[in-house]
Amino acid sequence: MPRPPLPIGTWGEISTRPLKTTKNSKPTKHQAHAKFRDHDGKVRAVTATGTTKTAARAALLLKLQNRAKTNHSAELTAAHKVNHLLDLWEKRFEGLVADGTRSPTSLATYRRALRNHVRPAIGELHIGEATTQRLDAALTGIKEHAGAPTARTCRAIISSAMKLAVRYGALTVNPAREVDAIEANPKHPPRALTTEEVVLLQTCLTADEHAVEADLPDLVTFMLATGVRIGEALAVLWNQIDLDNGTVEITHTIARLPGEGLIRKTTKSRTGERVLSLPTWAATSLRARHAVDIRPATPVFPDTIGGFRDPSNTRRSLRTALSTVGSTARHELGQMLHAFRRQKRLSRKQAAQTLGWPQTRLELIETGRLKPNHQLVSILAKTYGIGLDSTSDLFAQLKEAIQQTDSDKVAWIRCHALRKTTATALDQAGQTARQIADQLGQAKVSITQDTYLHRQPANPSAAQALEHAFDDPDLA
Template identity: 70%
Template sequence: MSRPPLPVGTWGSISTRVERTDAKSKPVRYLSKANFRDHDGRVRDVTAFGKTKTAAERALLKKLQDRAKTNQSGELTAMHKIDHLLDLWEKRFEGLIADGKRSPTSLDTYRRAIKNHIRPALGELRVGEATTPRIDTVLTKIKTTAGAPTAKTCRAIISGAMKLAVRYGATAVNPVREVDSIEAQPKNPPRALTTEEVTLLRKGLAADDRAAQADLPDLVTFMLSTGVRIGEAVAVLWCEVDLEAGTVEITHTIARLKGEGLIRKTTKSRAGQRVLHLPNWAVAMLRTRQTAGIRLDEPIFADVLGGYRDPSNTRRALRTALSPVGNTARRDLGLSLRAIRRQTGLTRKQVADHFSWPQSRLELIETGRVRVDRQMIATLVATYSIRLEDHHRLLAQVHDATQPAESDKLAWIRSHALRKTTATALDQAGHTARQIADQLGQAKVSITQDIYLARQAANPAAAQALEHAFDDPELL
């Protein structure tokens, strides 16, 4: 039986002999040699010299180890830490962004997940130590502490990084492939506004001075008429609108990048670039805005300085507008809570950080724009060293403020609800899922059906079809 070949990147036994002697025949130079199988499969001799046998063998061993690393491209091996692998993955993703194949906002999201979850959990492990059980345990913990959406993002990142490790030869298989998929019921199932709710929404925004100041009535009208994302809506320029033809081009979106600020970038997929026809009431709204004087290179919905609006700030303004002062009781309670907070010397940020709330939530409570319950207020005032039961006037205000108000009917609405409303209206009008996906700028029809279309009643024609199929009198 023939001897099996050396694996690529390894060497055989080392032999050493005397290369030179002095006048007294004393060895003064040694030669060490070994066969090395290179990355191209060829076996070559590698040699090294030394004044002693040990020095020659050490020098040869160093050359062999360096040559083995070179054959593995030098960038990644099974002994590298996952921190190093993640650095390589980020650089590769940056290259895809430069080629226009990925969105820079996606990288911002991934970097947050890497910093907050993946590096702390896996960063110090070696690539070869990233087994399926270890990764599964980490993802389960992330799902428990941070939620299923974050765990899904982390799973995608780790899978992409380990796929890169396979390409570099640092590992033979991607251990994430055998990790259970992460599933969770959505917190807010698809819900569209009814016709009555749309009317109530538009009337409420038109009557709200703060909403009008934030230019929300026309923006909401535009979003309902097109189904575009809020980032796409604030990115539309006047030169992309043709009022004679009644169309608008959707080509870009506005996003905020860390260290760069607001940028206007192309939509994240080719499906997002589309030309949409506008209903007459949307055209009329745009004509009214146009009469105020425009420049073709300006956005339709600009900020107060004429520049691009921040989508996050716009969403916040919409949430505030959709949480109007419910009644006098809520406003009075909010004023009392604000006065108590100020007496304790606490800022909104300090209180919000204590509860891990956004500051906007405390602001909505103190301005009477959200419905509260007794437990929430008791917990809040406890941070001010107050027991709710000991303050009868405050307790009475809480009782009155917890009663339902007309404005509560709109408090659930978010910007994506407008998008779902448009999709559902088209669905009810008989448009196909493909046509609705094209309107929304989505490449996959399945996403449109699962997320953006409200469930309709079962097919009403089914009963009639079954009646004709099984109307044999012999069966009655």
């Protein structure tokens, strides 16, 4: 009966023999030898040397183990740890990024989720131990500590990795497939700006010297006119704009990658590559920006030195511009709180750490850029050793500061709200969901409908349509 073949990735018995000897026939060098069955099924001889038999065997054993690991890179068993599976999954995703079929920003997001959440939660489990119940419990914990969006990202990673384990024979079914869906109410439901809010937004931005210096009025106009993402807007070059025909070509986006800095990369998908027509008011705005001697391959909305702008910094600039000093009363209240903090000999950083607040929140309060309330000022007063109700000047100033101002109406606006505003305007104009999705550069119409379209009031024509549908006196 023939001897059964070695399993792939394993080796046979290790033997040793002397290679060099002294004049006294004392061995000074040994060779260890074994047969190894490679991933292609062929059996090959593998050798290693050492000054002693033990050293030669140890060197060969390490060589064989490394060779087995390399040859098993596309094979898994239920005994492998999940971390090994995640390594393989991450390597494959890197290949997709190199091929241009996946975005490098997606890889950065997934690596962050792997490092901070997925590996700590399930990495040390064996693949066979990653049951639906364990995965469900792990994702529930991630949702509680990091929020639903992060948990959804982790669920996508785990499901894709377990799918790989099924494909390579480590599992027979994907245990992540039956994990409960991660649901949560959206933090910011779809909301579009009204016509009044659009006018007020532009008024606030054009009146702010710093916002004008940062090109925010023109940038907001361009985003409302096109519905593009902030990164896409910042990636547009002058040679992609045809002012004669009133069109703009969207092909790239700006992103910041860890260790690489700002990059101009292709859009999220092929659907994102599109040519958009510009309203006349947007073309007029761009024509006013266009200089005769401007270079075609430069950004339309550059930074201070003519390069590409960071989307995160631009978002921050917009937030700051819209968190304007709401009233003289808020400014004076902020100055009063600033003085009390200084009397306590606390720096802004020290006070923020004591309160457990971001330092920027305290800055917004002291500069009058955040609408205060009784509870917020009471906490600050207590921190500074002051009784709010017993300090008449502070209490009176608070009463004035909490009054509504025009700037409060636009303080909620973020870059994505502009995109939703464009989508909603197109919807109200009678555009189909497919047409709106194409304008926004989205492949799935469902995302456009669920995330970007502001819910309309009850349809008045519905009552007319039903008026005579059940026109039966017996129903009265």
